[in-house]
Amino acid sequence: MKVKVTSIPVQDQEKALQFYTEKLGFVKKVDVPLSEHSRWLTVVSKEDQEGVEILLEPAPNHFEPSKIYQQALFEAGIPYTQFNSDDVQRDYEKLIDLGVEFSVKPTAMGTVKIAVFNDTCGNNIQIVEML
Template sequence: MKVTLISIPVLDQENALKFYTEKLGFLKKKDIPLGGGNRWLTLVSEEWQDGPEILLEPAPNHFEPSRVYQDALMKAGIPWTQFDVQDVASEYERLTKLGVSFSVKPTEMGTVKVAVFNDTCGNNIQLVEEL
């Protein structure tokens, strides 16, 4: 068994696509219209194009429990998911210059360094560097 897809709920798929590709550097892999303005919209890491896909899912707009959960995580400052990076400090600097807002600046926590940013789509995302 292996993970091939993770879902991130987003409030606006088009804005999410711009943020995740233009700021974070992911590549669009699939963009299939599903009707009603919804899309099967997936991304992959530029560094691992055959790796797991990220589904930018419009669930909060169609399923109230999803919106409630997403809002609760955001309000509590809890990340929806995490992305591994080689160097949290340099990613923090790069993304800050692109206007990304961080709620947690690079911080060492035991064997990792973390930072948390707002993806502008309703989620906190954590960056993690293994030390």
């Protein structure tokens, strides 16, 4: 087995698509309407377009426990997921210039450097650089 798709709950799929493509540099991979208010919408890393797809999942709008879980993680400052980075400081500065809000600035923690940002769709996302 291998991971092909993983999901991130988002409050607004269109807003999420704009953030993940325009700010983070991901590429839209699949966009299939499922109903009037949801789509099977995935993005992938520009550097690995055949890699793992991120499903921008509208679960918080359709499943109350998902909404509660997402909100609790966000309010506690806990990242929903993490993305790897070759250079957290460089990516932090690029994203700050694009208006992305960080709750944790680049911080060395043992064998990694991390930073945490708000994806504007209900999630804290951590970027991690292996030192």
